[in-house]
Amino acid sequence: MNTSRTASWVIIGLTLLFLIGPFVVIVLAALTNGNNLAFPPEGLSLRWFIKVFTIESFRDSFVISMVLAVFGTLAALVIGVPAAYAIVRYKVPGAGAVQLIVSSPLIVPGIIVGLALLRYLVIPTGFTIFATLFLAHTALILPYAVRVVTSSMQNLRTDVEEAALILGCSRLGSFFRVVFPNIRGGILAAFILGFVTSFNQVPVSLFLSGPGVRTLPIDMLAYMETTYDPSVAALACLLAVMSVGIVFAAEKFLGFSKYV
């Protein structure tokens, strides 16, 4: 009994170490006073955190990543919510196929998606890199949007909408007055998942980045190739804190984990 309890604590400890360890290492490395990315840190200071904000390319790529994450996710929801509605409410012919196609960006390796978009969209048609990135991120987030919204919609009975129709709503009115308020949590969960996925996306964006247009993770990779200072670690810390903050707030206010 006692040994099994000890063993389970050991396993829990190792798991936590495995999950949190790298983050702790990065945080400590970022707090260094030295000039190199190293662990353990040489002295403690916040100067690399301050430096991050002075690097112009980080500021630009942060804005690009933000715009992609926010508007890509919104676009995915605009497509995904009606799609989820149709899949749940109507016996759409080939609903299974639709769900599969919608999920395909999850299955096809991102690097191939990126390469394909570059080779067959950007090069032959002259589609701008930014528009292509936007397209790729939207497609990438769509599976999350459809899946999460579908599962929150499944809990809502059809007759609730019919009741709204009889009480005087139009079809569209019943969606906004009855369906939407009940799947709001699911939509927000999808938004957060999509946002985080898009913001942390590397493989798809890799081929679709060039001078002037880079997402933040790609920019961080590029920065590290030339400059091996701790500012990347500091930036990573800030981003991690941002992600945790968003998820924490969502969980606290909306019970986010119900939907995922």
Added chain:
Amino acid sequence: MSDFVKLDKLTLAYGDVVAVPDLSFSIGKGELVALLGPSGCGKTTTMRAIAGLMAPKSGSIHIDGRDVTNLAPSKREVGLVFQSYALFPHLSVYENVAFGLKMRKASNIRERVEEAIASVGLSDFTNRLTPDLSGGQQQRVSLARSLVVEPKVLLLDEPLSNLDARLRLEMQLVLKDIQRRTGVTMIFVTHDQSEALALADRIVLMKDGVIVQEGSAEEMYNAPRTRFAADFFGFENIFPGDDGQDRAWRPGAITLGDGPFEGQIRGMSFGGDYRTYVIDTERGQIKGAVRADLPSYKEGDKVRFDLPMAQAVALDAG
């Protein structure tokens, strides 16, 4: 007056599958009518068509002299109490009941809603979210929500079937009281003959989308005209007579212990006041109910019995 709700040659189909072919019937103002039948008989489909949730393939529906066949549900002035109650889970009792009035931009909303909530005895729950209520309370919210907009016709889908025996009786009284107080025309759908008998002024018995028989509760109970109707209203023993006419007897109409026929007891179920025996006979199984204070039989006993002609109901062929 007797054509307040009028269905004329209504055909309802799901894709190519016709659920209700060519249905016609009329309901008078203020009447409480039961659409009764086994599942799949088309009763719910018919009710949904009246509500406008299903478009008919052909035929027409009139309510209070107005052709509503192609009107949206919201324009028909009907209320529908769903079997699942279909309350809006994100809204309170008050907001659920107020929903229809708000959509109509009615006046005195607060007053009317509070009155409606009080009339179903839920004033103490006005601000509760509906998923926190019991099934019986949810049903009363649903009722208040439908009635507060003063519909011309109130439709109810299996209004008693989710309730336990005590709540059933209570809800029966509530519905009868609503009928008396508001004079609203009510149509309810049920598969349970006892519900129909207890509640309805008139029963419309359906099978395969067709009306088998309609009449008052007493007519239906005492004088079913077909095998199907007889079986549905508890005439469990149906035999062809020597003259070629089918006759039906309730289990209670069978005399056990004496008579021209003989059978063997197959099994018994005790029902309090009565014991019901299943008896194997030359002409098939019969069911006979005998007062529990009379001598009982064991499985395998030979027993004589009679099918008294005076208690028989003669059935139409078919």
